[in-house]
Amino acid sequence: MPLPFVSSPSSPATAAGPLVAPSGPCPLAEPRPPGERRVWPRSFADRLTTPLPGFRAFARFAREGTVRPGPEGLADVPRLPYDPQPLPRVDARTVAVSWAGHASWVIRIGGLTVLTDPVWSRRILGTPARITPVGVPWSALPRVDAVVISHNHYDHLDAPTLRRLPRDTAMFVPAGLGGWFRRRRFTRVTELDWWEAAELGGARFDFVPAHHWSKRTLTDTCRSLWGGWVLTDTAGHRIHFAGDTGYGHWFSRIGRRYPGIDLALLPIGAYEPRWWLSDVHCDPEEAVRAFQDLGAHRMAPMHWGTFVLSAEPVLEPLTRVRAAWERAGLPREDLWDLPVGGARVLG
Template sequence: MSQIVSPEVPPVTPPTDPVTPPRPPATPSPATPPPGHGARTFPADFKDRLTCPLPDFREIVSVTWHGGLRPDIGDVDQIPVLRAGLPPVAAQDAAITWVGHATYVLRVGGLTVLTDPVWSRKIPGVRQRLTPPGLAWSDLPPIDAVVISHNHYDHLDAPTMRRLPRHTPVFVPANLASWFTKRGFTNVTELDWWESAQIGDVSFDFVPAHHWSRRTLFDTCKSLWGGWVLTSPHQRVYFAGDTAYGDRFKQIGERYPGIDLALMPVGAYEPRWFMHVTHVDPAEAVQACEDVGARRMATMHWGTFVLSGEPLMAPVQEARAAWIASGRDRADLWDLAVGETRVLNA
């Protein structure tokens, strides 16, 4: 069972280890009221959290009509795929496996966690996925928790969620719990920004993003959006979800010092005039990684679904160039193949 932690109390107090220093404690906003354990009451919508106006109908028609979201996919065979299963990981280490798009299998603090799980071959509104999931569903170990960043179809996939046991702990943004409880999930925790919940020695902190939410024509921004910081006694991992660039990254870095790895989106950014309000480009992703104070960055949100107009390989190619231009160690950019696993040693 998950336990909600008051923002006034640091969500993790790891034991002192003479070999591995514990993660610095998080310092969520003291202005956030402590969440209760029963039904939550949130605003009817979160439009006041938007940092840019959303594209209007005319802009959407313009970019669609002129082919701005239809890139050439002739180089799809260049997207690296490495379906090698899940290698073992030591108890104090953490392992990340990129399944595709924004889906990772995180093994941290003794837990197996899924981020925005999408195993479907097709999602509404776009062509079928370009690459297969990097891990077969049958190869997954028991799932200890799922984190959802927001309700867009490429991040919240109903067919995939139906494959999970209904008792699986699920952490979701404010006003999104009812989507899960209507489908029979019994252990759903919804959080506002800077709020935290805990399973065992791992804390799950919901943090801001520059994005928005909508699943139907009538629910724009009625549920919240954001990213997640997962902290174990030995690692701290930031999952950015879906986001544009802005000052919220520095806020996250200030409140969650010592992030070991940032899982950052690098795709779905062209045409820039249209996408800049909702998605970072690769150079902004690298800057955001620096803003949150993360030593390493793993790329995501590319090579799976066609959502925008840039060439298929451009996101990872431009991320590599931006990383090298920033002067950071090339080994700390984890530009993983679909299905590849990397390990954070304790």
């Protein structure tokens, strides 16, 4: 999500938990108790990879910043890939993903149905209405066992969508965000710091770092954490959901700590103007580099073609990620460039 106006963060509080992963493979953290109530720092600003924009950056943006593509960049909206498919049939040994659009996935893993950053709304605050419909009808969903949230920006944390879920749905959320869910009467909320994990039905949910930030109101900049998730079933299948992130050192560290990632769900859109968004949003070429740093086997692009959040032409992320993949000499069958609504089963 493009950076709205924020004031400079105050002196960061001491972070809870480890900030770095060891340089090589190591035993994973013991799972935390589900629903555990914890005390967190007042601010997570010390986790920022780079400082948030200051006055000069905002002044430059006011002079020359472009927030939306022009008519030529929007001309391809009718050509955006949209092909709703039935959810794959699965059992406890099957891993499948379906892309509902933006950063919203329906993941079937370990016999569970997990939603990532679910946004089924037509419109989110401060953004034009979605340019492709939701790819998975809400009525087509089986019982949702769990939701994972990457951070609290409105295009990733959507209150109207979450109101559709039973209040006893398991919620896995970043540190400092649990109160938001409890105020809405969710009863099974687990907050995690980076490199921490919880379990549900035998599957592991590990919260991992990302190059991003958090803000939902005028007064809560970096009051909650941000990150991605690694989901692992009892057979060792692994999916990495990166959430919203720029490119940087965390990807190689995640790859070392969680070797053998079968599928990486990586963002490729909302990257122009580059000088404004490079710290918090990967461009397509950086997403391919992140995939390589992770050592993952397959990549599925996301965070494009759903909401118009920035200035690049709407179809450009797809054409650029395909070109970057080819230049890197990677097997074409390992790029799961799904249409909105598309689905794949992990063989």
